[in-house]
Amino acid sequence: MANSPKILIVEDESEIRKFLKVALQSNNMQSVECDNARDVPAQIIGTRPDLIILDLGLPDKDGQELLQEIREWCKTPIIILSARFTEMEKVLALENGADDYLVKPFSTAELLARIKVALRHSNVGGDEGYLIQIGDLKVDLSTRQVTYCENEIKLTPIEYKLLTELGKNAGKVITHSQLLYAVWGKRANLDSSYLRIHIQHLREKIGDDPMNPKYIFTIPGIGYKTRGI
Amino acid sequence: MRLMQIQNRTRQILINYSFALAAVLICTLLCLPLRERVDAISLTMVYLAGVVIAAARLGIGPAIFTSFLSVLAFNFFFTKPYHSFEFYDASYYFTFSVMLITSLIVGSMTAQLSRLLKQTRDEERDTHALYDFARGLSELKSKEEIIEFAKEFIGNFFGGKSIFAENSNNSGKSLCDNVTAASVIITNKNDDLVGFSNNDVIMHRTFAGLVTSAIARAESDEKAALYRFESDNEHLRNMLLSSLAHDLRTPLTILNGTLSNLFKHRKSLPREGVNELTSMSMQLNRLQNFVANSLRMASISSGAIKLNRETYTIQEIIGAAITRIEPQKENRKILSTINGVIPMVSLDGAMMEQVMFNILDNAIKHTAMDGEIRVKISNSIKMVEIAISDNGEGIRAGSEQSIFDKFYSDREQGHKNSGTGLGLAICKAIVNAHGGSISATNVEPPASGAIFKICLPIESAINNG
Numbered sequence: 001m002a003n004s005p006k007i008l009i010v011e012d013e014s015e016i017r018k019f020l021k022v023a024l025q026s027n028n029m030q031s032v033e034c035d036n037a038r039d040v041p042a043q044i045i046g047t048r049p050d051l052i053i054l055d056l057g058l059p060d061k062d063g064q065e066l067l068q069e070i071r072e073w074c075k076t077p078i079i080i081l082s083a084r085f086t087e088m089e090k091v092l093a094l095e096n097g098a099d100d101y102l103v104k105p106f107s108t109a110e111l112l113a114r115i116k117v118a119l120r121h122s123n124v125g126g127d128e129g130y131l132i133q134i135g136d137l138k139v140d141l142s143t144r145q146v147t148y149c150e151n152e153i154k155l156t157p158i159e160y161k162l163l164t165e166l167g168k169n170a171g172k173v174i175t176h177s178q179l180l181y182a183v184w185g186k187r188a189n190l191d192s193s194y195l196r197i198h199i200q201h202l203r204e205k206i207g208d209d210p211m212n213p214k215y216i217f218t219i220p221g222i223g224y225k226t227r228g229i
Numbered sequence: 230m231r232l233m234q235i236q237n238r239t240r241q242i243l244i245n246y247s248f249a250l251a252a253v254l255i256c257t258l259l260c261l262p263l264r265e266r267v268d269a270i271s272l273t274m275v276y277l278a279g280v281v282i283a284a285a286r287l288g289i290g291p292a293i294f295t296s297f298l299s300v301l302a303f304n305f306f307f308t309k310p311y312h313s314f315e316f317y318d319a320s321y322y323f324t325f326s327v328m329l330i331t332s333l334i335v336g337s338m339t340a341q342l343s344r345l346l347k348q349t350r351d352e353e354r355d356t357h358a359l360y361d362f363a364r365g366l367s368e369l370k371s372k373e374e375i376i377e378f379a380k381e382f383i384g385n386f387f388g389g390k391s392i393f394a395e396n397s398n399n400s401g402k403s404l405c406d407n408v409t410a411a412s413v414i415i416t417n418k419n420d421d422l423v424g425f426s427n428n429d430v431i432m433h434r435t436f437a438g439l440v441t442s443a444i445a446r447a448e449s450d451e452k453a454a455l456y457r458f459e460s461d462n463e464h465l466r467n468m469l470l471s472s473l474a475h476d477l478r479t480p481l482t483i484l485n486g487t488l489s490n491l492f493k494h495r496k497s498l499p500r501e502g503v504n505e506l507t508s509m510s511m512q513l514n515r516l517q518n519f520v521a522n523s524l525r526m527a528s529i530s531s532g533a534i535k536l537n538r539e540t541y542t543i544q545e546i547i548g549a550a551i552t553r554i555e556p557q558k559e560n561r562k563i564l565s566t567i568n569g570v571i572p573m574v575s576l577d578g579a580m581m582e583q584v585m586f587n588i589l590d591n592a593i594k595h596t597a598m599d600g601e602i603r604v605k606i607s608n609s610i611k612m613v614e615i616a617i618s619d620n621g622e623g624i625r626a627g628s629e630q631s632i633f634d635k636f637y638s639d640r641e642q643g644h645k646n647s648g649t650g651l652g653l654a655i656c657k658a659i660v661n662a663h664g665g666s667i668s669a670t671n672v673e674p675p676a677s678g679a680i681f682k683i684c685l686p687i688e689s690a691i692n693n694g
Contacts, residue, residue: 013479019486026493057475083478084471085524087537087579105517107483108489176539193573195542200542210544211565211604218545218553221537221579 005119006030006138008049010040011081012059020053023108029115037061044074044136051118053111056082056093064089064096071097077118081106087221094175094222101173117171132167134215137206139167148206158183159202162195166216175223198222249291253280253298257306269307273328276303280332284339292336300329355432358386362436366443375447379440386436387429470528471493477520484513503567522651525583526635529655534662536577543581543613543685547604550585558593561600568607572687581660581685584667587652588617588681595679596621611687612665618680623671632669633657660685 007024011017012035021031032047034040037058044052052070056063067078077099083087085103093101099118102111132139136149144160146153155163161183166174174182176192184190199216202208208215217225232313256279260272276299284292301314304325362382369375488510495503544567551563592602596619605616624632631637636650653669660667665685672678 013482013483016479016486018485019490022490023486083475083482085474085521086528089555104478105485108486191540196540196542196545196573209548210542211548211567212551213548218541218549218578220541220549220582221539221577222545 002049003031004028005050006032006047007115008032008034008040008043008047008052010034010037010052010058011055012057013034013055016055016081019108020111023112026120027112035067037066039064040070044070044076045186049076050122051115052076052078053115054078054080054098056080056084056089064092067096067098068094075122077122079111079114081111091175091222099172121169121172132164132170134167134170135179137215139164146206153204153205155205158198158204162198162202163206166224170226173219173223173225179223245287245291246294246606248287249283249295250298252283252295253302256299257302261306264307264311269303270324272307273299273303273324276300276328277332277335280336281339284336285343288344289337289340291342295335296329296332296336299332300325302307302338303328310409311616330597351428355428359432359435359439361394363439366439369443370447370450372444372447372451375440375443378454379436379443383433384434470524473527474524477524481513481517481520485517488513519651522655526651526655529658529662534658535579538575540573540575540579541578541581543571543606543615544574546578546581547585547606547615549582550589551604553586554589554593557590558602560598561596561602563589563602563604565604566606568605569607571606571613574613574685574687576663576685577659581663584656584659584683585607585615585617587656588683591652591681592617592619592621592679595619609684612684613687615683615685616680617683618672618678620676620678624669624679626671629669629671633667656683 001062007029009017009020009024009031011020011033014035022035023032032043032049034043037060043049054063054067056067058066063080063082067080070076070078078092078097080098080101081104082093082101083104090101099121100114102114123198130141138147139145140147141164144156146155146160146163162179165179165182176195180190180192180195183195200210203210203213203216206215210218215226217227219225252278256276260275263272280292280295280299283295304314304316304321305312308318308321310317312650362379363383365378366375369378488506489505492510495506498506547565551565554563586656591599596602600620602617602619605618607614607616628637633653633656637654657667660683663685665683667681667683669679669681672680
């Protein structure tokens with residue numbers, strides 16, 4: 001079990017912790033449990049988990065607040081589980097640094113898939129890879145060359161930035177304002193329609209049909225996501 | 230009415246001049262007994278007093294009139310020969326001239342002074358009235374109270390009755406102007422406007438201005454109070470909904486998770502047990518859908534829908550719904566066509582995706598496993614039209630409208646996939662909130678199937694911002 005990832009479950013409902021533990025163990029993962037917000041920092045420092053599953057509805061502190069606090073000093077991937085289902089809550093959680101968001105009730109298979117994507121992300125790390133590959137689409141970060149089925153595609157600098165930003169975060173939802181900030185920087189006080197127009201052009205160039213997307217997925221009211229590699 | 234005004238004014242002038250005449254008469258009567266005892270020149274002083282009084286009371290015109298009349302009366306009654314306009318002493322030329330000039334000067338100065346005095350008094354009265362009026366208004370809370378108070382106060386001020394009119398362009402018996410949004414119209418007792426001076430018009434405008442701003446203040450206060458009430462209400466509603474959501478979703482989550490863990494052990498379970506588990510899991514799915522839809526419906530139908538509008542291409546929204554429905558569609562085909570160039574639309578992306586998802590979900594439930602669902606987007610005048618058609622059994626005749634009702638279900642047809650009866654109701658509520666329309670019809674025979682058409686206005690940013 002040396003190589004099995006360690007997951008910290010922060011959830012106040014013991015029944016949910018119980019079935020999560022069973023599901024994780026049967027998928028070769030260890031679990032550590034925590035049922036309140038107060039003990040979370042000590043647990044993270046003490047157990048050094050590879051991933052945190054966080055319930056937003058903890059009794060002693062608002063989950064969004066806790067999320068912000070953890071993110072100030074800890075880079076461990078965090079997946080949010082919540083009964084709060086509005087887009088506003090999701091956007092807030094993602095912008096507070098969550099890696100993913102699942103609304104209760106969720107399917108265990110879906111959660112396991114998301115955990116795997118998040119773990120792979122944290123393992124790949126920062127700038128190890130110089131090549132982003134999404135299906136037949138390849139982006140060579142060293143030569144700034146984008147190819148689709150071996151054919152080179154000419155992108156504008158903004159489209160290139162958008163594509164690499166999405167590609168680096170494959171499998172993860174990026175909110176509109178995160179994308180705007182990543183591509184346009186501090187002047188990102190722009191309308192999201194501006195972003196959408198560039199995404200539309202990018203989709204046209206890489207041959208991605210918005211009605212039947214293969215690479216870039218619209219998450220309405222939240223942002224965009226590219227399929228996990 | 231104009232004529233009456235003129236008539237009234239002439240009457241007032243005639244009265245003033247009559248008083249002037251009376252003043253000269255009184256002076257003459259006072260002086261007559263003294264005629265033989267006092268030097269005639271001294272008696273001019275009495276006439277001068279008459280001129281001063283006339284000037285102070287009656288104004289400049291009657292004062293001049295009195296001056297001339299006084300000189301004539303003096304000449305007639307007090308210079309020898311009496312009772313004639315002739316005189317023996319040539320020095321009277323001088324006396325008459327001095328008397329006339331002095332009385333003219335004194336008269337006009339007095340008249341001017343008295344006019345200034347009256348003006349000062351009027352101004353003081355106006356200032357007091359305005360102060361009282363403004364203070365009175367500031368104590369009132371509602372628009373009705375303000376109007377009532379203003380009507381009475383202004384009516385009393387002008388000595389008539391007043392009517393309130395908003396955005397009045399009422400002419401005629403009114404002093405209102407169109408400068409202010411609200412005007413108080415004054416009519417006096419005789420239903421005419423005699424005696425309204427320029428100053429009165431200015432006062433009236435000031436009154437109307439004060440009323441307008443007081444009404445505006447009252448209205449914004451009322452709005453603020455209403456807004457506070459609404460936001461309190463909304464806060465409470467959101468709290469209720471989120472605790473309801475939590476209480477419903479938590480047990481569902483546990484059931485779901487435990488069940489899927491159990492499925493892992495299906496190989497060690499008897500066949501019957503696996504069957505039971507499968508049917509439990511199907512029912513759980515149904516329950517989950519119902520809870521999700523109910524919560525969505527509750528958040529939509531309790532109060533106004535808050536749309537988080539952004540500009541989207543409708544293709545993206547449909548694409549997201551098609552991606553989400555993928556696991557459910559099995560062997561069914563979803564084909565899409567786009568007619569022409571489709572402009573971007575301002576809409577709430579998440580809600581509109583839910584609309585598309587619900588309609589696609591409905592289409593999947595009502596088509597065979599290898600069915601075909603077509604999505605067609607076209608651009609009509611100021612509208613984007615989305616038509617989603619299937620080749621299923623279609624809609625039962627007569628229920629084209631009622632399928633959008635809450636809790637409508639086609640149970641009579643014994644459909645085994647019957648849903649929650651909320652999906653299409655949610656669609657309708659969301660589309661309506663966008664200022665669009667949704668309708669359902671059947672495909673032209675001999676083909677079968679249903680068509681759902683959604684029309685969304687391209688410039689729909691007016692409603693709900």
